[in-house]
Amino acid sequence: MPLKRRYLMAFAAAIAWLLGSVPAMAEPPPMQDFRAFIASLWPDAKAxxxxRKTFDAAFAGVKPDYTIPDLDLPGRPKVDNTGQAEFTKTAADYLSKPYLEKLAVQGRQFLADHKAALERIEGLTGVDRYTLVxxxxxETAYGSYHPPNDAIQMLATLAFVGKRKDRFHDELIAALVMLQQGVPRLDMKSSWAGAVGLTQAMPTEYLKFAIDGDGDGKxxxxxxxxxxxxxxxxxxxxxxxxxxARWGYEVIAPTHADCSLEGPPDARPIGDWVKMGFKKAGGRPFTKAELSSDAxxxxxxGAYGPAFLxxxxxxxxxxxxTSDLYALFVGNLGDRICGGGDFATPWKSFSQPKTRTVAGIQSRLQQLGFPMDKIDGKIGSNTRKQIGLYEKSNGLPIDCWPSERVLAHAESQAARR
Structure with missing residues (x-):
């Protein structure tokens, strides 16, 4: 057999083996199933x-988009955080100093340009102008980003085959009500999750809280x-x-404390944290009112970056x-717009684990008796806390961070049971 042909056959065999080792994505639901689902929405929409005119016009030509995240489809990984920066970037990357500085400069100009409106809204609601900006x-880099998706298509897909069907069913009905109230269909551009408007909010929130803020009657x-x-x-x-009140405070943790203390269940008066040795970054003491507030x-x-109350x-x-990183980004950006600066504690070198690694750790820790309410592959405060407690109980270095090291150890412990 000629050498070239032999190589080609070997290459073809290798490709065939690789393709055979990867599970094929199952066919998505047929279009008639989607149409039947849309038809089933009519009683709720009517109520x-x-x-009927608005309902039919809303869904004319709409097809499901199976490329978006958070779908429960045959052949797709059950844990899927694709496209969500809050879950795919490290905290250091998400809280990029150059980007925060850029947005802070733009935010101060935006604040000056809209001073009167912001002061009026702050007086009426109590929400400070810096957080709003x-x-x-x-959300949209002060209106320069325009979401590309059709909100009805996104919400219909998520209500049809999403992992949170009930939630997106309600959002889809709310979006139809918005159309009924006169919102132009061309304005219904959204993120993949169906959030609309300059500050990106869900349709149910629009129906509850949208108001005429400039007094023009609409x-x-x-x-x-x-x-x-x-x-x-x-x-x-x-x-x-x-x-x-502030959103929170960067703090310097005492050497005897660690990240396993993290999370809402361990909230306590700031005065108690101070008694434990925590200090406000920058050296200024907490005020009397701050000491009595919970955090x-x-x-x-985990152990690879700043700590906050x-x-x-x-x-x-x-x-x-619903993201720690989102809330921290907004809090710190508001501080920067108000004249504050960067975090006092630098980020250390660490990597973002794969989603399957995080989900594997969550599953194993749950199996080992650690309270893990979700197996979702997302690194929330409870996941970090339970990793820290697991590390502490097993004499491991405590960093509260999902890693292959922690996964391998937890799998070995689970195998012994």
């Missing part, structure tokens, strides 16, 4: 006040800065915003977007 900057969160800011402020106010320890990179307003920002 919400949506006309920071949210605007994080609500337009797509073009009116005042309307968008007032809408965001009302959401934060309703979620429990504390007027005049929990939050270390988004997350207060009530951090929790509120996190309710706006």
């Amino acid at each position: 919400a006040g949506v006309s 920071a949210i605007w900057g994080r 609500i337009d969160i797509w073009r009116s800065v005042a309307d968008a800011l007032a809408f965001t402020a009302r959401q934060l106010e309703a979620k429990g915003w504390v007027r005049g 929990y320890l939050m270390m988004p990179a 997350a207060a009530q307003n951090f929790r509120v920002i996190r309710l706006y977007n």
